[in-house]
Amino acid sequence: MSNIKGKGQCRTCAIRQLSIFALLPEANLTEIQHFQPSIMTFASNEAVYHQGEVATCAYTLRQGLIRLVKTLPNGRTQIVRLIRAGDSFGFDGFIGEPYNHSAIPLCEIEVCRLPLAELLALKRQHPEIESAMMKRWIQHLREAEDMMVELGAKKASERLASFLIRWCEPTGFNGWIELPLSRGEIGELLGLTIETVSRFISDWKRQGLIEERQGRIHLLDPERLQALACVDD
Amino acid sequence: MSNIKGKGQCRTCAIRQLSIFALLPEANLTEIQHFQPSIMTFASNEAVYHQGEVATCAYTLRQGLIRLVKTLPNGRTQIVRLIRAGDSFGFDGFIGEPYNHSAIPLCEIEVCRLPLAELLALKRQHPEIESAMMKRWIQHLREAEDMMVELGAKKASERLASFLIRWCEPTGFNGWIELPLSRGEIGELLGLTIETVSRFISDWKRQGLIEERQGRIHLLDPERLQALACVDD
DNA sequence: CGCATATTTGAAGCCCATCAAGCGAAGTGG
DNA sequence: CCACTTCGCTTGATGGGCTTCAAATATGCG
Structure with missing residues (x-):
């Protein structure tokens, strides 16, 4: 079952340099007061969130592997992305939409849960976060385009x-x-x-x-x- | 043939409210000195840019319809996105990568060419641009996910x-x-x-x-x- | 009108899904 | 320790859906 392990500490986080928070100035990490993400663990196949749910949090994967899956009403499914350590996902709430897919671990995983409201505030304090997020999105969009070629033309x-x-x-x-x-x-x-x-x-x-x-x-x-x-x- | 019609004027642009510049304060539009995008026209099937080219500019479509196409070495192709008036595209340069696809008009089109260096500077002055861009990317990523389901599961x-x-x-x-x-x-x-x-x-x-x-x-x-x-x- | 191009329609075949059965490794209980 | 189950993987047989090839028809444009 899912389990909250405790509050995250960016300063000591082993995968921070892989994440969108890599560029945060080391010195400032302790003064981030209101941003207290939770570290959570999930068992294999135990959904972090489901397609259609209200998207209140984004997540960064700390350990393991996650598949983002879309399901059609008739039960057919499609994995739309694989998430590896350091990747962030679940930002649909930023545009007021419910999650567009389900996040299902492929093994035991550990994530850092980022409440969108807090992330939004942190992002305002530290514009470098938004830049880092932007770069990730461009990269993901490129990968999505590549995947469409795979699925459509191969x-x-x-x-x-x-x-x-x-x-x-x-x-x-x-x-x-x-x-x-x-x-x-x-x-x-x-x-x-x-x-x-x-x-x-x-x-x-x-x-x-x-x-x-x-x-x-x-x-x-x-x-x-x-x-x-x-x-x- | 492609043709530069002149310098763009955000203040009088008919599709600005559809674009990532919608939230720029109306009063500030005249004081944007260094940002002088070019308005360009392209004929049907005349590439705005080609897959693999160095990405120095992004574009906003003002009029018409564009397909973003990826081509495999054996000639098979896949349209990865359709661009409508107000949509922006071609941001690969932001992560130092060449264009990941070709942009081919489906009819006569008119675009606003945004040199990335200038866009970057403008973005620093006006954080609301980056926010707007972020929202677009989240939306595009959702649409890309939807498309992957279409291609993979239907x-x-x-x-x-x-x-x-x-x-x-x-x-x-x-x-x-x-x-x-x-x-x-x-x-x-x-x-x-x-x-x-x-x-x-x-x-x-x-x-x-x-x-x-x-x-x-x-x-x-x-x-x-x-x-x-x-x-x- | 006459040509070029896009679309439609037909026929044949292949790729992949579907259905079905068998195999092998890991785990359980007698 | 061995029967038994379970689950993932493999392999075979069959059929259907889509592609491919080909030709006819429609559409648009000078």
């Missing part, structure tokens, strides 16, 4: 190869990389069925393109995957 | 019905609505082929759901289309 194998590349890219494709998404979740993200995802992964394992052991993956031939992915540039 | 007919509904919604479905997109462009937007788009539109015309005359469309039965669209909430 075939199943291309989407999957592209996803694996993007997932493993940060490590330079070296060694075994944690892949905490089930086949079904990868499918939800790429607009495919679990069977299609499984078939291609199995194929590629047989062909020696990738290998997998206990939730970890290793790209043996990134170049050939890249070619399959139909990458741009 | 069938051809659902995507098309949903698109027609969204296009005609602002008018309350009354009367004939301008539809300046070709079948091919609708396909590019929805991740479908021109033939698939044409087939469903023809079907729906025969069934009396919609009618069309010289680039205008009229939804005769929005409820049944809505049902076809698989809409959320």
Whole structure:
């Protein structure tokens, strides 16, 4: 179950430099009086918030991985974004709208809950926060555009190869990389069925393109995957 | 060909109240010295900028309609957003990245070109601009999420019905609505082929759901289309 | 009018979803 | 320790939805 661990301390926060608060002057962190975010933990699959709820708080992920999911009335779902440590999400309240998606942890997670009213005040005191947020949004919009190309213009194998590349890219494709998404979740993200995802992964394992052991993956031939992915540039 | 019509005058701009500059105090508009955006016109299909170019300017659309398009190396394309009068676009330079897409007019257009350096300075003077921009981005991110659901979780007919509904919604479905997109462009937007788009539109015309005359469309039965669209909430 | 372009319609085939069954690893209880 | 369940993954078979290819028809424009 969800659980409030206590009040957050920006000054000692391990992921602050990853967050939109990275540029806050270190000296000022103690004088932030009214901003007391709560640190909360959630179990895997326990929603941080649900699509349609009134959006009173934004969140910064401190640990773990979250999927933002939209659900259609008929039950079909689409993962619209994956949230990693340092990412912030749930800002719909800033434009007076309810959450546009549900935030569902992929594993046990820890978040910092930011009441929008307080964040708004803090943002006025420290314009660098708004600048940092703006940059994040531009980046997210770019990623959303990229994802639309994946979903709209690519075939199943291309989407999957592209996803694996993007997932493993940060490590330079070296060694075994944690892949905490089930086949079904990868499918939800790429607009495919679990069977299609499984078939291609199995194929590629047989062909020696990738290998997998206990939730970890290793790209043996990134170049050939890249070619399959139909990458741009 | 593209053409610079002259310097923009925020004070007399007809679409300013639609733009991110809506909240600028009317009195201050004359004292903005260093911000002299150019008004430019472009012909249909004449790119305002291309994917991959260095992003030195953002733009606000004054008149017409623009598609933001991403192209894969193999030539497949995806429209990632439609730009209407009052919308701003092309902010990639704010994070030091080249344009992530090409901006291609769907008809003759008129834009206001905003050099990023000047916009940055203006933004510092007038924090309300940044707030306005932030709200736009949140909105665009929501729309991008919605689009990902369309592309990832819906069938051809659902995507098309949903698109027609969204296009005609602002008018309350009354009367004939301008539809300046070709079948091919609708396909590019929805991740479908021109033939698939044409087939469903023809079907729906025969069934009396919609009618069309010289680039205008009229939804005769929005409820049944809505049902076809698989809409959320 | 005559040409170019957009749209419609048909036919064939492929990609992927769907349905169904089997496999394997982890956990439970007798 | 082993039957039994459970759950995620794999694999096969089938069908349908959409793409692709092709050609006819409609539309617009000089």
